[in-house]
Amino acid sequence: ILLGLVGTLTAILLPTEISFYEPQYAALANGMLIFVSCAFQGLAPVIGSFSDRYNSRRPLILIGAIVITVGLVGLLLSVSSGDRSQASFFFFCVSYLILSAGYAFLSVSFAGLVADFGTLLPEKVGTISGIWSLFQIIGSALGYIMQGVVLPVSRDNHEFYYFLIVLVIISNICLLHFLPRKMLKVETTEENSNTTQEQDDSLPCHTSMFLTLSEWYSSSLYSSFRYVILSRFLFYAGLGVFSA
Numbered sequence: 001i002l003l004g005l006v007g008t009l010t011a012i013l014l015p016t017e018i019s020f021y022e023p024q025y026a027a028l029a030n031g032m033l034i035f036v037s038c039a040f041q042g043l044a045p046v047i048g049s050f051s052d053r054y055n056s057r058r059p060l061i062l063i064g065a066i067v068i069t070v071g072l073v074g075l076l077l078s079v080s081s082g083d084r085s086q087a088s089f090f091f092f093c094v095s096y097l098i099l100s101a102g103y104a105f106l107s108v109s110f111a112g113l114v115a116d117f118g119t120l121l122p123e124k125v126g127t128i129s130g131i132w133s134l135f136q137i138i139g140s141a142l143g144y145i146m147q148g149v150v151l152p153v154s155r156d157n158h159e160f161y162y163f164l165i166v167l168v169i170i171s172n173i174c175l176l177h178f179l180p181r182k183m184l185k186v187e188t189t190e191e192n193s194n195t196t197q198e199q200d201d202s203l204p205c206h207t208s209m210f211l212t213l214s215e216w217y218s219s220s221l222y223s224s225f226r227y228v229i230l231s232r233f234l235f236y237a238g239l240g241v242f243s244a
Helices: 002-021 023-042 044-053 058-080 086-120 122-150 159-178 190-201 213-218 220-243
Strands: none
Touching: 002 023, 002 058, 002 086, 002 122, 002 159, 023 086, 044 058, 044 086, 058 086, 058 159, 086 122, 122 159
16 A cells, blocks of 8 residues: 555656646656656666565565655655745655655565565465555555545645655554564475476576576576566556656
8 A cells, every 4th residue: 555655646746746836847847757766666676686685575675664754754844845945846856756766665675575475375476466456556546535635735735745654654663563574485395305406407597686688588488577577668658658
């Protein structure tokens, strides 16, 4: 729900607030902010690699959630000044970029939990992914309803910021309390270990955190993965154009 709510900031809150600062440059400023925030999403493979190297998803998820809170507080302070000056606009932009960085840490590390549960409960990984997607949809719907109907965004009304900050703080407490401290691992028997070793021997050996270009384009092992990544890229490219 937290990820879905933060995602609605780009759709409603960001362009609305920018129009209060510089209406004649609202589309340009909005596009530039989204473009820069995409750079943080471009660091997703690096963030994912760090998340895999830890024995727990917990640190990066909590860092992301706390950074999102800092960014939200910065947004609230910048729009609460009332003067809508260039200084407050700059503070607003910086706060949004801080929030985008936290969103990258949180979303990438949290996505790794689905794979962790897939290792522990492979027969339930589809169910877990479906539940995760359902909560993202609920979060987005809640964000749109709260911003558009219940707590509309206006020049002098900042109730939605308070609502979202409180929800983020509650989410942080829940993450701190419920999130497993260690990555879930499956202990295998000696026979299973030998089978796994034989399978691993047939896979390419990587000395770096990323696949080489030749493996990406030529190996049949990653054909399905390539299709998923490329189709996801095309989907979000179209979605971004539509949102803009």
